[in-house]
């Protein structure tokens with residue numbers, strides 16, 4: 489019940505100011521967003537890759553309001569890729585981007601976002617890695633998929649994300665599975681209306697499994713973005729039935745969530761990619777993590793009260 493309330497709060501400027509300024513916020517945020525700068529994050533990249541994990545990097549920030557901010561977002565990714573070049577990790581560290589941060593919601597946003605994301609995809613390819621386009625709220629998805637198609641003409645490894653809670657997703661999965669795309673499947677983290685999305689967890693979980701089957705039986709490369717133990721076992725079984733080898737799909741989880749499971753799956757020989765977010769504009773990302781698990785919110789509120 490709390491999830492939708494927290495997601496609504498994540499759109500409020502007043503809440504953003506209150507929560508960002510709270511004295512204990514930083515220490516709770518650090519669990520999910522372990523750095524603010526490239527300098528903070530490079531040691532974390534080295535540490536996780538040394539443990540056999542792979543990464544997808546997210547420079548946090550969304551809901552920007554000017555084209556200059558979109559350019560700054562592009563430059564932040566280019567700075568990161570420049571640092572990655574020296575580490576020589578290739579596809580073990582890829583990038584995840586939110587097109588809203590590249591200007592998608594501004595005037596002529598579709599073209600602007602494409603123009604800003606293309607140099608990031610080019611720079612990633614030049615160091616042997618790639619970019620995945622995150623899925624945001626449902627109103628942005630036609631533009632995201634069109635940009636994905638456009639980028640794949642030159643960079644077929646470019647990935648995208650689909651969300652099991654949306655009614656449209658089975659059709660999207662069929663198209664992407666047939667055209668050999670890299671696709672991350674997730675449950676979905678935004679507040680969506682009942683006209684477009686399943687609202688109850690059991691329905692979302694069933695839809696996830698249907699989409700997973702389509703991806704596993706298709707021509708593409710499935711990336712399973714979930715911490716749900718049941719879905720992890722179902723993935724392993726469906727991959728086995730589809731005759732997929734361990735390097736023909738991968739698991740993905742968020743930094744700071746079920747970290748022991750990251751190591752366990754990697755030790756079993758699975759490709760395990762950790763979605764690692766960093767940067768200063770962490771509010772939206774942080775609020776979605778609180779919304780996913782009420783215990784996170786309770787912990788956050790308790791720490792505010794005990795320090796207050």
Ligand SMILES: Cc1cc2nc3c(=O)[nH]c(=O)nc-3n(C[C@H](O)[C@H](O)[C@H](O)COP(=O)(O)OP(=O)(O)OC[C@H]3O[C@@H](n4cnc5c(N)ncnc54)[C@H](O)[C@@H]3O)c2cc1C
Nearest residue numbers: 622623649674675676677713714715716740741763777780
């Ligand atoms: C790699 C990755 C990339 C993602 N990219 C996108 C995207 O582009 N667009 C999008 O809409 N969503 C994205 N998401 C978020 C996703 O939609 C879900 O909101 C999130 O993964 C929680 O769902 P779950 O599958 O883990 O299952 P749940 O049923 O929510 O959780 C299963 C178990 O995982 C643990 N868990 C889950 N979330 C948390 C949390 N926040 N804190 C602590 N424990 C937790 C708990 O133990 C929980 O019982 C991404 C998720 C992952 C893992």
